[in-house]
Amino acid sequence: MLHKLLAPLIALLSLSQYVLSFPLTVRLDNGAPLRNIVYVQTFTDSRGNWFNLTDLVTQKSGITHVILASLHLDSPTEIHLNDNDIESSYWDPLWPMVSSLQAAGVKVMLMMGGAAQGSYARLQNDFDTYYPIILQILRHHNLDGFDMDVEENVSESILLRLAQQLDADMGTNFILTAAPVALSMSNSGNLDNVSWPALDKVAISSTRPNGKLFNWYNTQFYDGWGSAASTGSYDTVIKAGWDPRRIVLGVLTAASAGSSWQPTSVLASTIASLKAKYPNFGGVFGWEYGLAGQSDGQTPVQWVQSIGRYLAA
DSSP states (O other), X not given: OHHHHHHHHHHHHHHHHHHTTSOGGGOOOTTOSSEEEEEEOOOBOTTSOBOOTTHHHHTTOOOOEEEEEEEEEEETTEEEETTEETTSGGGTTHHHXXXXXXXXXXXXXXXXESSSOOHHHHHXXXXXXXXXHXXXXXXXXXXXXXXXXXXXXXXXXXXHHHHHHHHHHHOTTSEEEEOOBGGGGGTSOOSSSOOHHHHHHHOBOSSSGGGBSSOEEEEEOOTTSOOSSSSHHHHHHHHTTOOGXXXXXXXESSGGGOSSOOOHHHHHHHHHXXXXXXXXXXXXXXXXXXXXXXXXXXXXXXXXHHHHHHHHO
16 A cells, blocks of 8 residues: 555656656647547556556656546535545545646646536536535646536536636636537537537637637547547538537547447547548547556557557657
8 A cells, every 4th residue: 555655756756857858749738739638537457556647748648638537516525536535535646646747748637527417416506515616626636627527417507607617716727628429519419408519609708719718628429429430420520610629539448438439540540530631630538547458458558658649640
């Protein structure tokens, strides 16, 4: 146990030398294309050993953003990151790794929502109680952004209010994203009742990139809502009027992560085609890190490295 707790601290100390040689290309602004994003929901291996997220930097994976998943508002006194209270000692190994990633120019964000429903409904019913809790978490852990994975029926107005309040309190450099399914971007199907095209039209800002509150959308092209096997699903989203800069191609990192998984050999072709077709292609995200590479015979870091190579090619 002591070794597991010390490992992130050792990584943080050793990173200071590495940062000097770390590629400056990871220091992207909020609107930069070719993002290489990974969600982290599984933080330990099958034996309970923590994944050292600083490997993403020291092994030069090309990572640009790490999104911690996922925050659950279970009650005013029960705020969980996955299955553990977000302020419990269980997470002590995580926060030094977050600082290490940020020191190397990687943006670290927090996602709320996902398949476990209820957080957005509670926020909608009692914004004045739950919003200050979200804000305190983001500030306390010095996080760079907030990602909304809405998979329950809530009003568009509460999502707009949340984005506006975070913009006001965290500033225009704070990253705001959402994670809708691909079909929802043309109002062709959804995991919620939100019209993302309609919400995006009113979620505006005079000081943010592209004049929008949401910097970009981590769009899910899997589980029947789209496919990364070719450019077809992505093309449909762009034809619906979206700027490619703001649409990130979301893929599964392993067959066990969901349905419509694609091997890295297929992703290489799709990414190359999207880069050729759309000069401001928004990049790729993988769901999720703990499973990454299992179906490709790779470690999680190697899987992210593969995506980084395809994006840089």
